[in-house]
Amino acid sequence: MINNKVQLITYADRITGQGIDELSNLLIGPLNNVFAGVHLLPFYNPIDGSDAGFDPIDHSEVDSRLGSWDDIKVLGANYDLMADLIVNHVSAQSFQFKDVLAKGKQSEFWDLFLTKDDVFPNGMSEAEQQAIYRPRPGSCFTPITCGDGQTYDFWTTFTDNQIDINVKSTAGIEYLDTVLGKFADNNVNIIRLDAAGYAIKEAGTNCFMLDETFEYLNKLSAQANEAGMETIAEIHSHFQTQVEVAKRVNMVYDFALPPLILHSLFSNDAQALLNWLTISPRNCLTVLDTHDGIGIIDAGPMGDKPGLLDAAQIDNLVETIHEKSEGQSRLATGAAASNVDLYQVNCTYYNALGADDFDYLLARAIQFFAPGIPQVYYGGLFACENDMELLARTNVGRDINRPYLNAQDIDAALAKPVVKGLIKLIQLRNEHPAFNGEFIAKGEGSVCRLSWHDDTSSIELKVDFASREVIIVDHREGEQSIVDLADFLA
Known part of the structure; x- marks a missing residue:
């Protein structure tokens, strides 16, 4: 836990x-x-x-x-x-991918990496490529020529040094x-x-x-x-x-x-x-x-x-x-x-x-x-x-x-x-x-109040964003204390 x-x-x-x-x-x-x-x-x-x-x-x-x-x-x-x-990728400098670079599909590690053909065996349309959600600009594929003389489009979601893993293989x-x-x-x-x-x-x-x-x-x-x-x-x-x-x-x-x-x-x-x-x-x-x-x-x-x-x-x-x-x-x-x-x-x-x-x-x-x-x-x-x-x-x-x-x-x-x-x-x-304990959020306008409470204690953060008045109200062991957030900087 x-x-x-x-x-x-x-x-x-x-x-x-x-x-x-x-x-x-x-x-x-x-x-x-x-x-x-x-x-x-x-x-x-x-x-x-x-x-x-x-x-x-x-x-x-x-x-x-x-x-x-x-x-x-x-x-x-x-x-x-x-x-x-x-989860998604491994370095293009890894020994596994270097073996793929040298041997292409004959590499024992070929199935570790994801290519365009793995997902689009019948080819990919322009509409399908445009539909792919991108975390970066440009294509999500990097064409790489391997030692078998073939060029493969490897899936590279982030950078061309991060080759996507075929997590289903x-x-x-x-x-x-x-x-x-x-x-x-x-x-x-x-x-x-x-x-x-x-x-x-x-x-x-x-x-x-x-x-x-x-x-x-x-x-x-x-x-x-x-x-x-x-x-x-x-x-x-x-x-x-x-x-x-x-x-x-x-x-x-x-x-x-x-x-x-x-x-x-x-x-x-x-x-x-x-x-x-x-x-x-x-x-x-x-x-x-x-x-x-x-x-x-x-x-x-x-x-x-x-x-x-x-x-x-x-x-x-x-x-x-x-x-x-x-x-x-x-x-x-x-x-x-x-x-x-x-x-x-x-x-x-x-x-x-x-x-x-x-x-x-x-x-x-x-x-x-x-x-x-x-x-x-x-x-x-x-x-x-x-x-x-x-x-x-x-x-x-x-x-x-x-x-x-x-x-x-x-x-x-x-x-x-x-x-x-x-x-x-x-x-x-x-x-x-x-x-x-339990959490409660209240407030409106410029004011928010965030509080926690259990059977014997509670604590609340009271914030007025407009005035920047901020206090913490602390109830513990039958006693209450109120602290201004500015005091934490004193």
């Missing part, structure tokens, strides 16, 4: 400048008693591919620069430990089974199903979140559960899809929450946020920022489906982020900076709020009071600002929010009032018993 306490999202190397053992030391040192769990972002060989570890050459091997499976096992013995099962099933086995043997107890919404492709569909995809998620989740692990689906899509996916797996991400909080802070209107919190999945993880950008599609309309925000509100949200970040996010988003996707804004959450300490702490307070288990990204924990130097060096949009930190950076960040205040909020979320 996952602890209902705050978790950290981090790379091992980017938070310490070193590896997994050093991360463990950080968690029992300066961050002692702050986090109950860790989402350890890809630690596979290699960590520095074209997509920061999400394009593994060997998904079952720990990058030796970070440590070993023994280090993973130690970390998982002390914390809830989440790892990414990269025996080879695809065995590949993912091997990785799951490694996780189970080394104290990983939460599996993040990365890019799972794209795993199943069928001719005549949009090849995203199909009925068969739901069945596949059911099967993967059950398999992980049998091995003692829980699953969380990582899917950016319409909010109704998240509600449906939540019924099929142990947990989902509440990706609609981050843009809705920004909208409330920018517009001083709580209604869209309140509407969502009355229907949002309760079996969820909440985030504001991650290693990816700030999701926008999750709160907006899709086709003829209305969103939690309308198109004009989404446009205003995006433009306000660009304005608050003084144009930095615009340089890292959309068609700029070699972006893989077009549905996220690349920016630190702190800079998306204009580096305003109070608004940032308020955003975190809302996250912690919303239903679900909160996760805090390492850049957000230390209130990092956009890393424009790293962005300029790599021209990878997401790197604006993937800084490399060292011990001196962390010491400086821990001295900042906003970081001290955030850690106090985390400890309140971890310690208060009412967060294991």
Whole structure:
């Protein structure tokens, strides 16, 4: 059972400048008693591919620069430990695909990879190609000539260095089974199903979140559960899809929450946020920022489906982020900076709020009071600002929010009032018993009230976005205390 306490999202190397053992030391040192769990972002060989570890050459091997499976096992013995099962693809540099490049269909690994002909054996029409849901611009196929002299259109949903797996083939099933086995043997107890919404492709569909995809998620989740692990689906899509996916797996991400909080802070209107919190999945993880950008599609309309925000509100949200970040996010988003996707804004959450300490702490307070288990990204924990130097060096949009930190950076960040205040909020979320009780959301106009209560205690966050008056009312052991959120910055 996952602890209902705050978790950290981090790379091992980017938070310490070193590896997994050093991360463990950080968690029992300066961050002692702050986090109950860790989402350890890809630690596979290699960590520095074209997509920061999400394009593994060997998904079952720990990058030796970070440590070993023994280090993973130690970390998982002390914390809830989440790892990414990269369901959709493997690196074009993998030994399996290199064998395919050399031998074509004669390779023993041929069936591990998905080609256009696997899905469209009778050819694909222009209409069928246009119907495919795309997370990035351009074609989802990459023509590659193999050693047998034949050119094949391999399915590459994200980049041409990420070759899609044929998850229906025996080879695809065995590949993912091997990785799951490694996780189970080394104290990983939460599996993040990365890019799972794209795993199943069928001719005549949009090849995203199909009925068969739901069945596949059911099967993967059950398999992980049998091995003692829980699953969380990582899917950016319409909010109704998240509600449906939540019924099929142990947990989902509440990706609609981050843009809705920004909208409330920018517009001083709580209604869209309140509407969502009355229907949002309760079996969820909440985030504001991650290693990816700030999701926008999750709160907006899709086709003829209305969103939690309308198109004009989404446009205003995006433009306000660009304005608050003084144009930095615009340089890292959309068609700029070699972006893989077009549905996220690349920016630190702190800079998306204009580096305003109070608004940032308020955003975190809302996250912690919303239903679900909160996760805090390492850049957000230390209130990092956009890393424009790293962005300029790599021209990878997401790197604006993937800084490399060292011990001196962390010491400086821990001295900042906003970081001290955030850690106090985390400890309140971890310690208060009412967060294991019932949730109620109320309010109208610029006011929202988020409360939790059990048989003996309660806690409520009262927010007036217009006046920025924010208090926390805490009832415990027969006593009541009222704290102004501004006091957390004192």
